[in-house]
Amino acid sequence: MKKASLSFSKPKSSVVQDKDSKVFNIVNVFLLLVFTVIIIVPVWNIVASSFASADALAKGNFIFWPSEISTDNYQRVLSDPSMWKALVISLGKTALGVAAHTAFCAIMAYALSKKNLRGRGLYSTMGIITMFFSGGMIPTYLLIKSLGLLNTFWVYIIPALFSYYDVIILMNFFRDVPDSLEESAKIDGASDWDVLLKIFVPLSKPALATIALFHGVWQWNDFMTAKLYVTERGLYPLQMKLYEIITQSQAASQQGLNAAIEISTTSKGIQLATIVLTTVPILVIYPMVQRYFVSGMMLGAVKE
Incomplete structure (x- = not known):
């Protein structure tokens, strides 16, 4: 006589909630990364510009690091x-x-x-x-x-x-x-x-x-x-x-x-x-x- 095997599966509503939760987390992380970049890039540009020489600062053709570094400022x-x-x-x-x-x-x-x-x-x-x-x-x-x-x-x-x-x-x-x-x-x-x-x-x-x-x-x-x-x-x-x-x-x-x-x-x-x-x-x-x-x-x- 074969033993009956019992299998349990998540309710359909629970599966939908898990899926919605994953989508929310992905979107949330993406938006937070975008906001972080928007905040950090200008701040970093100010720090980098403060270490730029007068010529590099006059040209202004940089975002992350100047072509000529100076501590004169x-x-x-x-x-x-x-x-x-x-x-x-x-x-x-x-x-x-x-x-x-x-x-x-x-x-x-x-x-x-x-x-x-x-x-x-x-x-x-x-x-x-x-x-x-x-x-x-x-x-x-x-x-x-x-x-x-x-x-x-x-x-x-x-x-x-x-x-x-x-x-x-x-x-x-x-x-x-x-x-x-x-x-x-x-x-x-x-x-x-x-x-x-x-x-x-x-x-x-x-x-x-x-x-x-x-x-x-x-x-x-x-x-x-x-x-x-x-x-x-x-x-x-x-x-x-x-x-x-x-x-x-x-x-x-x-x-x-x-x-x-x-x-x-x-x-x-x-x-x-x-x-x-x-x-x-x-x-x-x-x-x-x-x-x-x-x-x-x-x-x-x-x-x-």
């Missing part, structure tokens, strides 16, 4: 004392600005996340209004002037302390912290400062790191603050120096043709080298902060 940038001073200003305003902005927004968010805060609705409404309306350039300039912040280092820090958008992010994150943690801490005699610094801040590292990164990138790339409120060249950040190089290159086009080509080519090379040097710190810092972009750090902290 970087030597000119690094040999300029004003560049090093601008670097110190950029590093200082970014580091201090990120620390002050993150701390100020965390304190505001902690207070606004409490339902028993008097006037909480009014404060929230005032914060939302600042997200859509501002006083304008001239009233803001007059305010900065009346505060005595013109031509001071603090003009980079104090006006950028508050951002209600960042407060909303932190406020929503603080609301997810279980009330049991705060209640147990206060039973043990902890103050609001202790609760904020020892409970909320450690549990909110992903949100704080995200805000710090976003504000740090903004601080590092900001040149409008210097352009509007700073006339003392010793307080210029790197981005303002880069802006000066660009304007000098544009002004060179108004001179004689041969002189304009030579000056604009040199200015373009210095401009590209400055762009590369100003981008390197962000590329170095971002991977260090990226590990904090994790959700669910509070999972399992308290069992309700």
Whole structure:
């Protein structure tokens, strides 16, 4: 007597789903590769152009690597004392600005996340209004002037302390912290400062790191603050120096043709080298902060 053999086959719907999944993955990988090439090629062209000699940069007949390599652009940038001073200003305003902005927004968010805060609705409404309306350039300039912040280092820090958008992010994150943690801490005699610094801040590292990164990138790339409120060249950040190089290159086009080509080519090379040097710190810092972009750090902290 022959034993009956049993064979199992996947349902037709499952086979169709597997096929659709494979097609989606292929299309997704292809699109991501295309977007990657679109992003990487221009960036690589800037890096390659920064290492090009003046003649190779004037010809411009290359994409991936110049025909003649030279480090003159970087030597000119690094040999300029004003560049090093601008670097110190950029590093200082970014580091201090990120620390002050993150701390100020965390304190505001902690207070606004409490339902028993008097006037909480009014404060929230005032914060939302600042997200859509501002006083304008001239009233803001007059305010900065009346505060005595013109031509001071603090003009980079104090006006950028508050951002209600960042407060909303932190406020929503603080609301997810279980009330049991705060209640147990206060039973043990902890103050609001202790609760904020020892409970909320450690549990909110992903949100704080995200805000710090976003504000740090903004601080590092900001040149409008210097352009509007700073006339003392010793307080210029790197981005303002880069802006000066660009304007000098544009002004060179108004001179004689041969002189304009030579000056604009040199200015373009210095401009590209400055762009590369100003981008390197962000590329170095971002991977260090990226590990904090994790959700669910509070999972399992308290069992309700």
